[in-house]
Amino acid sequence: MTAILELRQITKIYARAAAVENIDFVLERGEVHALLGENGAGKSTLTKMIAGVVAPTSGTILLEGKEFAPRTPSDSLKAGIAMVFQETSLVPSMTVAQNLFLGNERFFNRVRGINIAAQQFMQSLSFQVDPTLQVSALGAAKKQMVEIARAMLLKAQIIVFDEPTATLTPEEKRHFFELVGTLKARGVSVIFISHALEEALEISDRITVLRDGKLVVTDRTSNFDRARIIQAMVGRSLSQELYGTRKSTIRPAGRRVLRVSNLRVGNMVKNNSLSVFAGQITGIFGLVGSGRTETFKVVAGVIKRDYTNGGEVFLEGKPIRYRVPAQSVRDGVAYVTEDRKVEGFFETMSIKSNIFVGLLSKVWLGKFWLKNREIDAVGEHWTKSLQVRTVGKGVRVIELSGGNQQKAVIAKSLVQNPELIIFDEPTRGVDVGAIAEIHQIINRLADEGKAVVVISSYLPEVMLLSDRLLVARQGKIVEEFSPRDATEEKLMYAAVH
Amino acid sequence: MFDALAVLFRRGGSSLSVPILDGALKPNNLLELAPVFAEHADFEDIALGSDGVLHAACGSTIVRFSPAGEPTPVASFDGAVTALAFLSNGGLAVALGTRVVIDAGTAMNRVIDTVDGKRLTAVNALHAQADGSLLICDGSTMRGYPEWSRDLMEKGSSGRLLRADRTGNMVTTLASSLGYAFGALSDGQGRILASESWRHQVSAVKDRRSAPAIAALPGYPARMASSARGGLWLSLFACRTQLVEFVLRESDYRHEMLRTIDPKYWVAPALSSGADFLEPLQGGSVKQMGILKPWAPPRSYGLVVLFNADFIPVLSLHSRTGGRHHGIVAVVERGDDLFVLSKGAGRILRLSLSQIDAEVAQ
Numbered sequence: 001m002t003a004i005l006e007l008r009q010i011t012k013i014y015a016r017a018a019a020v021e022n023i024d025f026v027l028e029r030g031e032v033h034a035l036l037g038e039n040g041a042g043k044s045t046l047t048k049m050i051a052g053v054v055a056p057t058s059g060t061i062l063l064e065g066k067e068f069a070p071r072t073p074s075d076s077l078k079a080g081i082a083m084v085f086q087e088t089s090l091v092p093s094m095t096v097a098q099n100l101f102l103g104n105e106r107f108f109n110r111v112r113g114i115n116i117a118a119q120q121f122m123q124s125l126s127f128q129v130d131p132t133l134q135v136s137a138l139g140a141a142k143k144q145m146v147e148i149a150r151a152m153l154l155k156a157q158i159i160v161f162d163e164p165t166a167t168l169t170p171e172e173k174r175h176f177f178e179l180v181g182t183l184k185a186r187g188v189s190v191i192f193i194s195h196a197l198e199e200a201l202e203i204s205d206r207i208t209v210l211r212d213g214k215l216v217v218t219d220r221t222s223n224f225d226r227a228r229i230i231q232a233m234v235g236r237s238l239s240q241e242l243y244g245t246r247k248s249t250i251r252p253a254g255r256r257v258l259r260v261s262n263l264r265v266g267n268m269v270k271n272n273s274l275s276v277f278a279g280q281i282t283g284i285f286g287l288v289g290s291g292r293t294e295t296f297k298v299v300a301g302v303i304k305r306d307y308t309n310g311g312e313v314f315l316e317g318k319p320i321r322y323r324v325p326a327q328s329v330r331d332g333v334a335y336v337t338e339d340r341k342v343e344g345f346f347e348t349m350s351i352k353s354n355i356f357v358g359l360l361s362k363v364w365l366g367k368f369w370l371k372n373r374e375i376d377a378v379g380e381h382w383t384k385s386l387q388v389r390t391v392g393k394g395v396r397v398i399e400l401s402g403g404n405q406q407k408a409v410i411a412k413s414l415v416q417n418p419e420l421i422i423f424d425e426p427t428r429g430v431d432v433g434a435i436a437e438i439h440q441i442i443n444r445l446a447d448e449g450k451a452v453v454v455i456s457s458y459l460p461e462v463m464l465l466s467d468r469l470l471v472a473r474q475g476k477i478v479e480e481f482s483p484r485d486a487t488e489e490k491l492m493y494a495a496v497h
Numbered sequence: 498m499f500d501a502l503a504v505l506f507r508r509g510g511s512s513l514s515v516p517i518l519d520g521a522l523k524p525n526n527l528l529e530l531a532p533v534f535a536e537h538a539d540f541e542d543i544a545l546g547s548d549g550v551l552h553a554a555c556g557s558t559i560v561r562f563s564p565a566g567e568p569t570p571v572a573s574f575d576g577a578v579t580a581l582a583f584l585s586n587g588g589l590a591v592a593l594g595t596r597v598v599i600d601a602g603t604a605m606n607r608v609i610d611t612v613d614g615k616r617l618t619a620v621n622a623l624h625a626q627a628d629g630s631l632l633i634c635d636g637s638t639m640r641g642y643p644e645w646s647r648d649l650m651e652k653g654s655s656g657r658l659l660r661a662d663r664t665g666n667m668v669t670t671l672a673s674s675l676g677y678a679f680g681a682l683s684d685g686q687g688r689i690l691a692s693e694s695w696r697h698q699v700s701a702v703k704d705r706r707s708a709p710a711i712a713a714l715p716g717y718p719a720r721m722a723s724s725a726r727g728g729l730w731l732s733l734f735a736c737r738t739q740l741v742e743f744v745l746r747e748s749d750y751r752h753e754m755l756r757t758i759d760p761k762y763w764v765a766p767a768l769s770s771g772a773d774f775l776e777p778l779q780g781g782s783v784k785q786m787g788i789l790k791p792w793a794p795p796r797s798y799g800l801v802v803l804f805n806a807d808f809i810p811v812l813s814l815h816s817r818t819g820g821r822h823h824g825i826v827a828v829v830e831r832g833d834d835l836f837v838l839s840k841g842a843g844r845i846l847r848l849s850l851s852q853i854d855a856e857v858a859q
Binding site for chain 2: 252253254255256259261262273274275277309311312314317468470477480484
């Protein structure tokens, strides 16, 4: 194979700190190259330089042997480099078809024409997405599909996928892997960033591991196993800590904190019933669209259940119907969202301010003027308690790595001293080191007697954490497992059959 | 607000829901697969004698069981025995529906048939307290014990919990207006508990007032027994279903049903089912290829739950919809043995607690 892209001694410095330092990277034609590393390791910076989003401080990029210095993403796109971002870059108010052809419109456009073209193209990829739907109405998985389709439509020679499978169901993932195989067969080179190590091991030809902005190792995938990757990523062995096969002890159930009975929310949740007990972690596993998130968003007052025959929700034995999330917060419910960047924090505010906002939503402090000292004290307590790693004191949440952002979001909820804590995909887009720390936080809460719910699409995670495992399918809980008799096969079978 | 308006305009509130069997109540087949200790269609109640031997009320007689389950009659009465208990002094107390006989079978026997000017109507459970007194459950003052189903359909709430002192001369009302009292227990912490079947709860009774101790049960609670682990065993004679809840909400339909339909075909919980094709079914209970799905809405069900001292469910034993050991009305623990009376099947089941623990731990 010949190299299509080569990075030589590439360096990017942000505010005197090197995000990427002296990296040599070679992408061969028609290969799938997995780029792994903890959050903050420099993966995104590296790929952003390739995609023309940021310019390198030093070093050179060679595309097909020629020097290449893109100034904007469109330069890269013209040169055949497309990037599918972790957070979709689609326009929510436009339809799927409009998004697909955005930037490539003709002078005169027929809506029907682009809809048909989009439909045909999506079908050629076997993506079941209605091109006339507004993107804002799509779920995360479907948005991802549109994003991938757009990159495919641009006939890119190099496609960079940043966490493409994070929001996909296992079936969709398989579909995606087949798609990557097709791309590879067509001679397209793929850079694949993922936190799911199994995926990297499954579909890549070579793996590069970055740590702290430096290249640790590049080798053929066949020479790697999970332990070696983790060792390279974190510089320490976390495999036991992260992937203990199953729980040795199961916490006994305490009082019933939450009872959901025959809940209905449109077509998403259909007669769903479940209980959550104190002192336990209740794991909810299900594929995208199984109604898990919607069920707990009703509990947290984020969305409302159907007005007629919408079922009942009891918190500590009392019937509840929240109109706004603030009511649930006051009643001791915390919902840690799956989409932290949109719903989890105020990105322009500091960590401490974000945490203090969490406190303000729970209690009225009885004064209009707040001293910075008070805000700092609360913020410092929680950043220390949850080991949020920051560069400086007033650093904004958006400047943190994914894992530390997630910890800040958790701190924002825990400051409210909730009795029921709902974690929706708690480690999505979080680096391996932070995963273990977030798991410790979740376990600690259950040990303290709190009722904890963990919604996760990641089977090893939900199996590792849960004292009870509930499987959701098509809008309702269909099966309950004890961690002792749960296997990945059983859970998946319940989720899809 | 919406719920209140919906109820006001009789739109049935937000929904028609019943608590589900999850957590410690997750269904299993432990009751269904339990060995049969004794079998007779007329079994009504079970209790341990002062010597630890199991006794049962069977029709109008009290029988004593050998370790192998062979029954020997020890007393007989002029009517069907609806409950029995052994007093702390070794004496036998029995209920005969409308009266209670203390120290029954001896010359010292005393009969209680009226309390606070009201005649006993449906005495269905007795519990002997350590101080020699006796707790008496008078399920309803409106309908006799055999008419419990009618009492439910009439939304009866006239149950009473009574206490007779050791002499039987002084009987006091501990609680009244109970939603069908069907089980009493004085637990290890001295709390007096009463099952309220139609309210799906076990209430703690104190100073003539009752408050829910175990609420939102998924079935109709019946008699209770202490557990050596510090908690209590609760038998539930049937599970709640949306269909029955719906009928209870629709007064016109219910009154018409009471007036025109044979009680055995009412849309109401039953102690056993499946014997007659005229029985009411919910959609999910329709048999396919001659088999009833175990998760079908149950007209009858077998359920026993162990609660700890904090009234938190620890484990449960089930005979699911397609099973036979339904209509559990009494449970007694003796050492490693757990005796369970399935009135629906006319069987006393004997389970090993250590085996239950092993099964549940798997």
